[in-house]
Amino acid sequence: MVLAGKYGYRIGDRKGVALPGETLVCPVGVSHSQWNAGDNILRVFYEHRPALTSAEIFFETQFGLSRDGKLSEKGDINLLQGAVLLQEVGDFIRPSSPPIAVQNTLFPVLAAIGRIRGYRARYQKYALPTE
Helix, strand or coil: CEEECCEEEEECCEEEEECCCCCCCCCCCCCEEEEECCCCCCEECCCCCCCCHHHHHHHHHHHHHHHCCCCCCCCCCCHHHHHHHHHHHCCCCCCCCCCHHHHHHHHHHHHHHHHHCCCCCCCHHHCCCCC
16 A cells, blocks of 8 residues: 555556555465656555465565665666575565576576675664564
8 A cells, every 4th residue: 555655566567656545455376566757755565365475585684685785776786685684585486587497407507606795685784673
């Protein structure tokens, strides 16, 4: 649900801009992307069902890397970091390309290289404090 700003989206073949008060639903397995389509802050209420630990890990790491300036200008995670992360969160999210067969062959090799280079799927500094 959009709370403030302009939410640009692509869900499958649909593309548009949602405004405050609008709710969008992306079915499981449908390729999608989103972006801030305005000049102001974008605020959304985002819910995933069912709740998955892998979703928590993905967003925790994605937003932590973003805050630390470790994403590309387009907001992408670098290849080795992404390969390591996908080994942990592949039940929740997968890139739309390359094809899954290529991902299943190539990404474990890239993830091994990434782990050697110090990349992790989860970083304590990005984790929420436990009670």
